[in-house]
Amino acid sequence: MTSDFSTRAHDALNNPQLRANFRRAMDGLMTKRAAQFEDKDNWHALRARGAAIKARALARLPDLLEEFEQKAIANGINVHWAETTADANRIVLEILTAHGAKKVIKGKSMVSEEMHLNAHLEAHGIKAVESDLGEYIIQLAGEAPSHIVMPCIHKNKGEIAQLFTDNIENQPYTEDVDALTAAARQVLRREFASADAGLSGANFLVAETGSLVLIENEGNGRLSTTLPPLHIAVAGIEKLVEKLDDVAPLLALLPRSATGQAITTYVNMISSPRKAGEKDGPRQVHLVLLDNGRSRVYADEQLRDTLRCIRCGACMNHCPVYSRVGGHTYGSVYPGPIGKILTPQLAGLDCAGDLPHASTLCNACVEVCPVQIPIADILVRLRTEAAEPSTSPAVKGAGSGHSAVESAVWKGWQAMYAHPAAYKVGTKALSVVGNLIPAAAPLLKQWTSVRSKPKFAAKTLHELAREKGYDHE
Amino acid sequence: MSEARANILARLRAAPRLQPPERPQWQAPGFNDRLDRFRVMIEAVHGEVHLVSADTWRAHLRKVLAEKNVARVLAAPHLGLDWDDMVAYDAPVEDFKDQLVSGIDAAVTTTRGAIAETGSLVVVPDMDEPRLASLLPPIHVALLNAGDIADNLAQIMEKQGWAAAMPTNLLLISGPSKTADIEQTLAYGVHGPKELIVLVLQ
Amino acid sequence: MPAHVTPPARMPKNVYYFGTCLVDLFFPDAGLAGMELLKRQGIRVVFPQGQSCCGQPAFNSGHRSEAREVARAQLDAFPEDWPIVVPSGSCAGMMRVHYPDLFKGDRDEERAKAFAGRVYELSWFLVHVLGLDTKLVDKGEKVTVTWHGSCHSMREMGVVDEPKRLIRALSNVTLVENPREKECCGFGGTFAVRQPEVSAAMVADKIAAIGQTGASRVVSGDCGCLMNIGGALDKAGKPTRPQHLAEFLLERCHDQ
Structure with missing residues (x-):
């Protein structure tokens, strides 16, 4: 997972089609979400409830994982634990191999993206077919999702029409969305019918009942979890909630925040494999619980809040940076504000240290987060972890952003700004000679590429206040 | 038990213990006219609602199916439908898959109730009405008793005691299958039914 | 979540003015205008000459200790229990919202909390306190x-x-x-x-x-x-x- 945000941002910003696609899409999503939460009192009460549910579940996480496991096993679900994505891939592969599976049909799952599961399965001779329309499209294109809810939001009709013509037999070029959708339905029906296993994620895991809750609009999630004889779900350990009735407020938050829908077309609650006498459903259900650095995030009281995330994507929809550069610029599975705090924690600041800085800290994400994750505070915390080598690093790669020059600059800044006498001399000097600094000077060069040079005033406010006779104590 | 399990739980238990916060008050909305709200909401997502009486719904259904040029209908025998080309889902999916995937025009299922707030049907598949019945055929007809519409999800969960006995599969269905993955343009029937018809029995 | 700001218990006779470092060097007329508006409402406006910067630039860059020392200089510069009015939402936010966290576990933690509670954004103060x-x-x-x-x-x-x-x-x-x-x-x-x-x-x-x-x-x-x-x-x-x-x-x- 390399991270060179600036280089990719440069490319994205110079792609007018991409920018227009994102801008239009994000504007639409913001408008739809706003219409869902017009009643401000209800919104505040609801998100406070949602945040508390997730915080509560996290506070009790180890107990809830055990409770869930016990219930799920009693229901007939096989529960597996994976410390790393490599472990999770190995477990999935073992299950598939044991069933002689050659083809897996997939519902949308960000954790499977995090695992790079498709590549792993392909390497072992198992075909993984994405069935969510957006995921199917980017699989055809050989790309990664650019948004966690709408994976092919960066593509327009023309690009998709061409992909279909190139990849689907006897598919004429058409930009008609209904026709494209119908073509995908036909191809994927065959894939569903012939798949040996279905793979999905999970939106919530309910400890009280041992149930998996999955939400979706297309029905491909239901098909993936029902039609093939084997269902494997992969989920992060943070997906737990305590009680079934905790799902109600979270469901009132998730689709409305994500796409501005009152609810998704399907809410699919799975509590067991096919029982005796039942005519469909998988004969085996397996759940792989993935850690992959989450328990490390959990170890820090502040960073733990990252794990509240319910993956609605509202933070990226409202992010002025994301809406301009798109998801691929982040170079990580999770883009946008949540990606900026999650990726450096999972992959390490040494791998993704530029992400926490790719933010103006405008707090637009914080304002809409349905579970009140203090994203901006965590961004600043991660900047601090990167800049200051710590003796007990809470984050992998802490201190990797340390720069002797930068530290010296801030020490110098402190020397001036923490001492009134030095400040007085320093500001006086700047007001006299500051305007002589050339526009091409380091730092100022970037600033003046699209802006005029700021002008130092002849007199500081300190001086003017004294002259105007304002008391100073 | 696996080493991974032990390691993960050990790491989580070694982390600072925080007091679990209480759940602050939040009340999901209620409605004076639940049927009206249900109807408005499900119609807004392309669902079709027919108000029918308990005596005449079968005749009405025949008319609707005929209008939609439906040939083969999937329905549980106990529903007592009168339709020429009718099949029951009475074999395991392994033996029924081909027909189910492409040979049926419409499926009729019961529901366990509905939610007014979001316009959602509560569907609990069982031996007579398996899970794929409401998913694979292009038209899904759902029978709903008007008296079974609750205000909201929290209410129906509690009233029907879901947590005490979760079935293999429990579904909320709010409209036909849809996608907006291509340029946020809505398209219906991407994987599941293209049409959802709700007969509300009054 | 935005800070929950409430007006001072009674109409203040004195207010402090925190001009901000950016205003100090680049926009002193804007800073002065804010002071004039307050003064013309019959309030004594005090501009401590020991003030400099809220510390936000270093704080947001991840240089917490430097930010804290600069912030501490502000705690020293505004000793009286008077409202501190700031012609910048950003600097006000730093002082009201982030000072308590910045000084967590520090000898000045209590002083920082009290200071934070006295911070008001100028337009809010003009509307809610002075009408x-x-x-x-x-x-x-x-x-x-x-x-x-x-x-x-x-x-x-x-x-x-x-x-x-x-x-x-x-x-x-x-x-x-x-x-x-x-x-x-x-x-x-x-x-x-x-x-x-x-x-x-x-x-x-x-x-x-x-x-x-x-x-x-x-x-x-x-x-x-x-x-x-x-x-x-x-x-x-x-x-x-x-x-x-x-x-x-x-x-x-x-x-x-």
């Missing part, structure tokens, strides 16, 4: 302006409508709202130099949206945003003039 929105008398020519809300003002200090209430109280001023008013202008402190291209794209969109309002001035409560937006307007040769709210109000209502 200025009901007292303004517009003496200016007809003018059309648009408002730019700063991110921290809105989302840390909870200041959303107050500035617009003040502007709307002016009879000769037409306020045309920019539909993208709440979108960040792309300044973000060091962001503007760390991600110059993204920042440039953001400010380009911002000035385009401002241009579409047809306003001759863009008024804001934060000089960081004004430096960014104003600099971009100027570089692009656009006629719209940036102005701090305090300067604008003073200009409209008082003979200079």
